[in-house]
Amino acid sequence: MEALHSLHSQDLQLDWLRSFVSVVDAGSLTAAAPQLHRSQSALSMQLKKLEAAVGRPLLTRDARHLALTATGRLLLPHARGLLEAHHAAQQALHGPAVLGRVVLGVPDDYAVAYLAPVLRAFAARHPQVELSLVCEQSTSLVPKLRRGEIDLALATRDRAGTGSLLFREPLVWVAAAAHQAWRREPLPLALYEPGSRARKLVTAALAAQRRLHRVVYHSPSLAGQIAAAESGLAVAVLTRCSVPAGLMVLDKRHGLPALPPLDVVVLRSRASAASEAAQAMHEQLLLTLGRADEP
Numbered sequence: 001m002e003a004l005h006s007l008h009s010q011d012l013q014l015d016w017l018r019s020f021v022s023v024v025d026a027g028s029l030t031a032a033a034p035q036l037h038r039s040q041s042a043l044s045m046q047l048k049k050l051e052a053a054v055g056r057p058l059l060t061r062d063a064r065h066l067a068l069t070a071t072g073r074l075l076l077p078h079a080r081g082l083l084e085a086h087h088a089a090q091q092a093l094h095g096p097a098v099l100g101r102v103v104l105g106v107p108d109d110y111a112v113a114y115l116a117p118v119l120r121a122f123a124a125r126h127p128q129v130e131l132s133l134v135c136e137q138s139t140s141l142v143p144k145l146r147r148g149e150i151d152l153a154l155a156t157r158d159r160a161g162t163g164s165l166l167f168r169e170p171l172v173w174v175a176a177a178a179h180q181a182w183r184r185e186p187l188p189l190a191l192y193e194p195g196s197r198a199r200k201l202v203t204a205a206l207a208a209q210r211r212l213h214r215v216v217y218h219s220p221s222l223a224g225q226i227a228a229a230e231s232g233l234a235v236a237v238l239t240r241c242s243v244p245a246g247l248m249v250l251d252k253r254h255g256l257p258a259l260p261p262l263d264v265v266v267l268r269s270r271a272s273a274a275s276e277a278a279q280a281m282h283e284q285l286l287l288t289l290g291r292a293d294e295p
Contacts, residue, residue: 014086016050017079019043020058024076025117028066034291084124100277101130105141105153108222110169110264113241114154114289122284129277137220139195141267148271151278154285156197156262163265166289170240171198171259173250179232182254186212190228190236193220197262202237205257264289 019036022043026032029040036043051058058072068076091097106115111133122131134141138155145153157163175181181188187206192198199218206213217228222242229236229247236247239262243249250256266285272278 010053010055012050012053012079012082014083016046016053017082019046020050020072021076021079021083023047023059023066024068024072025120029061080124087125097128098126098276098280099128100275101132102152102272102275102277102281103132103134103150104281105134105136105144105150105155107137107141107155108135109239109242110154111135113239118284118288121288122281125284126277126280129280131281137193137196139193140220145267145269148269151269151272151275152281152285153267154289155265155267157265158197163267164286164290166264166266166285167291168261169264170261171201171237172240172243173235173254173256173259174229174238174243174247175235175250176230176232176246177248181229181232181235182250182256186214188216188234189213190217190219190225190234191215192225192237193218196220198237198239201260201262205259209257211255211257 019032019038022032022036023029029043033040033043038046047059054071054075056071057069058075060067060069115133119131122129134144134150136144138153138158141150141153141155142158144150154166155163156169157165173182189202191202203213216234217224219225222238225236225238226242226244226247228234229238230244235250235256237259238247240249252258266282266289268278268282
């Protein structure tokens with residue numbers, strides 16, 4: 001009887017495995033908790049129960065870093081396999097697989113920072129859906145969505161009330177420390193393309209400060225913006241998620257005004273209303289990227 005109890009105490013429950021995989025994919029308990037609709041403390045408890053069942057630590061954690069232990073690396077592919085098998089069983093029992101094709105638009109900076117866990121989870125749940133990505137700025141994606149050329153867009157909100165809010169992304173001033181472009185008058189700027197929400201916020205903030213400025217470079221290309229800043233040509237404004245390690249983030253200590261954040265939303269075309277595949281991707285974006293602390 002005692003041996004049977006010991007065997008059951010080593011069972012790996014699906015909820016524990018789901019918490020483990022989500023934390024690894026998201027990179028932290030803070031990021032994973034909203035995806036699973038749990039508090040950080042509840043998620044931490046799930047991980048402790050899993051580690052107790054395994055008998056060894058799975059993760060090393062501190063305030064800013066999370067890493068897999070050797071046991072965690074061994075368990076991770078098995079955990080993914082069990083979760084995928086469970087999902088396949090649910091689909092077999094409760095309905096046919098989702099089929100079709102989805103065209104998803106996303107700007108480069110959001111794609112690099114946020115898209116990998118969305119795609120990973122979506123592919124596991126809907127392996128028979130064909131996914132096409134269009135990586136362009138929001139100013140290009142929104143017209144394409146309205147014309148029905150893409151089904152969904154992860155984009156910066158261009159006007160109040162559009163789309164479903166996922167989170168708010170800070171805008172930051174950046175420059176190469178060695179060149180100190182922020183000291184020049186008028187302030188040389190590298191900005192996103194005309195018409196972009198970020199550009200409007202930057203010019204409004206500088207006008208309120210009465211800071212003289214001139215645009216020396218503008219482009220929808222994230223790589224071009226970063227190159228302009230790294231060369232010392234200008235001060236650039238980037239989403240915080242896209243700032244490379246070699247650039248310095250500036251603030252009021254450098255004479256620059258605070259910038260409001262961007263609302264990042266998921267938009268869906270009218271043409272995709274009848275698409276189960278588009279609906280599934282819409283739900284996945286909300287589940288993976290939607291933050292419980294946002295209204």
